[in-house]
């Protein structure tokens with residue numbers, strides 16, 4: 358079977374800095390790591406490969422330095438590495454990121470299971486996995502936390518819900534986003550560490566994908582950061598909302614939120 362893991366290079370939460378002029382995160386190799394939840398997605402793919410055989414490919418969209426997370430995945434046992442990189446992809450929001458990743462994936466041999474982390478630690482939207490599943494037209498289970506197994510073309514997995522957890526079955530091809538409860542990521546092997554620097558990285562640029570250029574990068578991103586400001590520690594205050602109608606209560610709540618600058 359063919360497994361694909363989407364991994365993102367993120368800024369280490371303890372070293373995060375925002376450029377006040379552009380509102381963007383300052384990124385460099387010294388402060389970047391693999392998104393921690395993507396390690397759990399990788400481990401899940403390795404465990405599925407251990408169960409039924411096959412290959413684990415990894416893909417990341419990012420600047421050339423994102424190669425570092427692909428090499429880390431290779432040291433842990435990934436078979437194929439794909440770097441989706443081009444100036445045209447820069448400044449992408451989640452929609453443009455998902456669109457680009459999906460079009461890059463469609464240039465490759467089809468995958469049976471695609472795995473993503475539940476969310477990234479630097480943007481935390483948890484949108485990319487489900488968006489990709491929607492664009493690919495395949496089923497998706499979000500926030501997998503256990504019981505992962507595969508039998509023929511049926512995947513079983515336990516997912517976290519708001520009010521409990523449930524075990525679900527889903528047919529391949531499908532997409533799963535993983536929580537940290539799912540497994541314990543493995544350490545790189547000595548063989549993997551020796552091979553990672555020479556592992557081949559396949560580059561995918563805008564010339565390789567059949568995508569609408571207007572839907573890529575900053576041009577294709579309906580959400581853009583207008584302003585970034587430090588969040589002031591909030592004072593706790595009780596507010597009793599006692600409008601006569603739902604509309605009146607909503608208006609009181611909206612005004613209160615405006616006052617404390619939440620919206």
Ligand SMILES: Cc1cc2nc3c(=O)[nH]c(=O)nc-3n(C[C@H](O)[C@H](O)[C@H](O)COP(=O)(O)OP(=O)(O)OC[C@H]3O[C@@H](n4cnc5c(N)ncnc54)[C@H](O)[C@@H]3O)c2cc1C
Pocket residue numbers: 363364365366381392394395398416417418419448449450451452454458472473474475476477478479480481482483484485486580581582
């Ligand atoms: C309003 C807004 C504005 C933004 N503006 C900018 C900006 O101006 N410049 C900028 O650089 N960034 C910007 N970002 C961040 C950028 O949109 C996100 O990095 C990107 O879209 C992925 O979203 P996420 O990190 O929330 O992913 P999530 O949906 O939280 O990530 C879930 C999983 O999806 C997969 N995934 C996510 N991104 C990638 C990727 N690139 N490659 C492979 N797999 C991936 C991983 O498995 C990850 O664990 C912005 C984000 C938002 C919400």
